[in-house]
Amino acid sequence: MQLIHSTREISEYLHGIRSTNQIIGFVPTMGALHKGHLALVNKAKEDNDFVVVSVFVNPTQFNNSSDFDNYPNQLELDITLLEQAGVDCVFLPNVDELYPYQSVLKFDFGYLEHVMEGEFRPGHFNGVATVVSKFFNIITPHKAYFGQKDIQQVAVIKMLVLGLSFQLDIVVVPTLREMCGLAMSSRNQRLTDEEKVKARAIYQALGRSRDEFLSGKSFVLVQQDGIRSLESQGFKVEYLELTKSSTLEKVTGLSTGEYAICLAAYLGDVRLIDNLLFIV
Numbered sequence: 001m002q003l004i005h006s007t008r009e010i011s012e013y014l015h016g017i018r019s020t021n022q023i024i025g026f027v028p029t030m031g032a033l034h035k036g037h038l039a040l041v042n043k044a045k046e047d048n049d050f051v052v053v054s055v056f057v058n059p060t061q062f063n064n065s066s067d068f069d070n071y072p073n074q075l076e077l078d079i080t081l082l083e084q085a086g087v088d089c090v091f092l093p094n095v096d097e098l099y100p101y102q103s104v105l106k107f108d109f110g111y112l113e114h115v116m117e118g119e120f121r122p123g124h125f126n127g128v129a130t131v132v133s134k135f136f137n138i139i140t141p142h143k144a145y146f147g148q149k150d151i152q153q154v155a156v157i158k159m160l161v162l163g164l165s166f167q168l169d170i171v172v173v174p175t176l177r178e179m180c181g182l183a184m185s186s187r188n189q190r191l192t193d194e195e196k197v198k199a200r201a202i203y204q205a206l207g208r209s210r211d212e213f214l215s216g217k218s219f220v221l222v223q224q225d226g227i228r229s230l231e232s233q234g235f236k237v238e239y240l241e242l243t244k245s246s247t248l249e250k251v252t253g254l255s256t257g258e259y260a261i262c263l264a265a266y267l268g269d270v271r272l273i274d275n276l277l278f279i280v
């Protein structure tokens, strides 16, 4: 497995790989890897001849500096996990390599900037779009892999790819969960043992909300009850929304189609997000 820190070096190296007609799959991560990340890697291994993973904690996508400062770091373990998973190349740029000057580029994803993650994490998608565009330009993969857990990120990346005509396919991988239903996340490492048990309430709340809504309760009531129940268990809920899964447009009533119930909540000082897809 090749470990590469420099933009120029990886660009030249992958140019050589492409010239042998190999199909390149790319998985961007911020490290602190878990089985959810490895599900993306495994899918990329299945679909491609050559798999590149980036490990980079992108400062421009953190709207909260303490979240950035406390972001877990386990680089040696990450490298071992990626090697075991059969990854071909890991890109490990440092901040100066990707941001030779403080980034001033601005993206605007319209509606997506103003709801859910866009509303509660101002500037977050600008940072995501900036770093993902850099990676797409440097790595020029044929396919790139993203997790369903970050459903709004997927919508933003798809808009980015169409908007800037990146010539690649976006592959979305279902959310990997702990046995109890808790979505795997690097941030789960920061939960105490007691909080880890409590955190399963998030997935339970999503399932209950879906069931209540499908049984005819209005989503406004589902939302109020869901938030109240989580807050009584010690969560601070930022949003619990019912959306059309393709556009993430908020809805309150139902027609046929695919929906996503999306949730973000703090448990202690750890921010957790999750979503549940269902078809009507």
Ligand code: AMP
Binding pocket: 028, 029, 030, 031, 035, 036, 037, 039, 040, 145, 146, 147, 148, 149, 150, 173, 174, 175, 176, 177, 183, 184, 185, 186
């Ligand atoms: P991160 O390192 O948190 O930026 O995540 C890197 C990629 O892994 C993103 O595309 C995430 O959506 C994806 N990911 C994170 N957690 C999971 C999970 N539990 N299941 C599937 N994909 C995930």
